[in-house]
Amino acid sequence: MIADEVSRLTGRAVAETRRLSGGDTAAAFAVRLDDGGELFAKSTSPSMPGAAAAEAASLRWLAEPGVVAVPEVFGDGDHCLVTEHVPEGAPTAETAAELGRGLARLHYAGAPAFGSPPPGGPADAWIGLAPMRNEPEDDWPTFYARHRVQPYVRRAVDEGTLSSESGKILDRVCEDVAELAGPAEPPSRLHGDLWSGNVLWGRDRAWLIDPAAHGGHRETDLAMLHLFGCPQLDRVIAGYEEVHPLADGWRSRIPLHQLFPLLVHAVLFGSGFGSQAVQAARRALAG
Structure with a gap:
């Protein structure tokens, strides 16, 4: 289950997960933690080996210069990626x-x-x-x-x-x-x-x-x-x-x-x- 995988990757207890709409390549979830924090998680298809690791490496590399906003990576496994939750707004x-x-x-x-x-x-x-x-x-x-x-x-x-x-x-x-x-x-x-x-x-x-x-x-x-x-x-x-x-x-x-x-x-x-x-x-x- 996605809650167990998030807990394993982050070491934090999960209170609730909610499936989000959209996503062609993965199932996406909003994750609420026992301490009140929020995370985002996606579960990638077994038919796409290495996809979570590739995306995690990409996010870390884009974050490295500190010039654009990308979600922080909190953990990645064979088929799961856990990142920072980003509240949505509107373009200006x-x-x-x-x-x-x-x-x-x-x-x-x-x-x-x-x-x-x-x-x-x-x-x-x-x-x-x-x-x-x-x-x-x-x-x-x-x-x-x-x-x-x-x-x-x-x-x-x-x-x-x-x-x-x-x-x-x-x-x-x-x-x-x-x-x-x-x-x-x-x-x-x-x-x-x-x-x-x-x-x-x-x-x-x-x-x-x-x-x-x-x-x-x-x-x-x-x-x-x-x-x-x-x-x-x-x-x-x-x-x-x-x-x-x-x-x-x-x-x-x-x-x-x-x-x-x-x-x-x-x-x-x-x-x-x-x-x-x-x-x-x-x-x-x-x-």
Whole structure:
């Protein structure tokens, strides 16, 4: 039971657990402790080995520079993660701008290499329900093509989600990615799955949750924020640019960086996202 696992991992007595709604990859629980404290816990699927450990390592790594708010990790086991409980609030212009400033500082904190996992994190991690390999490479174009685009293109074609002709369009992006990527940048410390649902608006600041952290290109996090929309996104970007201005032409490269999450969605949820990935590939090739 989740109460027993939380007690085992934290050494604290649990008074009550309450199942929360949502969550595609795990069952989520609000946990009330005997001493009146509150925690958050999630129970990950046995079909996703290492998922709790990977997320715990990601949260600790993102917390390390002290520039963005992430829930504190209180314990993780084979299939359970226990973190700080964050009361929800509403987005404001100032919390959005501060999120942008914090995200810029997080990216600037850097990573050992493109594709490096968080310290103590596994190379074989997860993004949502899809496996994700963190394998260090010397440059971002090689990492992105080899570990973020090609594996999902192959799977989507093999499973019939993408046609072989569509696969060839995506292969062209991989062949040309060095020319499409814009100015070279050092590895950034990425959240890695920064769609709007993984921004939790608290009472006085925005928190980053459910990361798939790794070393990558900072434009990837921003492209994911644009993919499904984000409250006050213009304010987030303005705050970001105050601290760590983006390279010229970054908006034109958004489709390139959106290929990865779109392909992940294609292999998980079907051909509609595959079509969107092909459209993004065409826009990326067109510049």
